[in-house]
Amino acid sequence: MIHLDVSDLEPPEPYSLAVDILMALPSDAIFKMTHRQEPFPLYQTAAEMGFDHYTTYPAENVVKIQFWHKDNIEAAARFLTDSTPD
Numbered sequence: 001m002i003h004l005d006v007s008d009l010e011p012p013e014p015y016s017l018a019v020d021i022l023m024a025l026p027s028d029a030i031f032k033m034t035h036r037q038e039p040f041p042l043y044q045t046a047a048e049m050g051f052d053h054y055t056t057y058p059a060e061n062v063v064k065i066q067f068w069h070k071d072n073i074e075a076a077a078r079f080l081t082d083s084t085p086d
Contacts, residue, residue, distance in 0.1 A: 001029065001030045001031075001032055002021060002025065002029060002030070002031045002032065003031075003032045003033075003034070004017060004018065004021060004031070004032070004033050004034070005033075005034040006018070006033065006034065006035050007034055007035060007036045007062070014033075014035060014039060014042075015039060015041060015042050015045075018031075018033055018039070018042050018046075018067075019042070019045060019049075022045075022046055022049055022051060022067060023049070025051075025067070025069070027069045027071065027072060028069075028072060028074075029068070030066055030067070030068050030072075030075050031066070031067040031068070032064065032065070032066050032067075033064070033065045033066075033067070034062065034063070034064050035063045035064075035065065036061045036062065036063065037061075037063060038055065038063050038065075039063075039065070042065075046067055050069060050070050050071075051067045051068060051069060051070060052067070052068060052069075052070050052075075052076060053065050053066060053067045053068075054066045054079035054080065066079055
């Protein structure tokens with residue numbers, strides 16, 4: 001699992017860093033991102049690149065997003081069926 005905390009970064013740096021990671025992400029890996037808000041433009045880009053995502057809101061101004069390749073069935077099962085993913 002690759003983790004990136006962009007909570008203190010200003011746009012467009014979180015988006016750029018995330019896209020760079022997604023471009024190099026192995027097909028069996030999960031990319032976990034911590035942000036202070038939902039990165040809606042990134043969701044669209046990630047989907048176009050072949051990724052799914054799962055978003056949680058553990059605290060005020062804390063958004064955690066997990067991205068994985070759409071063909072990674074284990075990741076999809078983990079995040080889409082488990083109510084408390086890592």
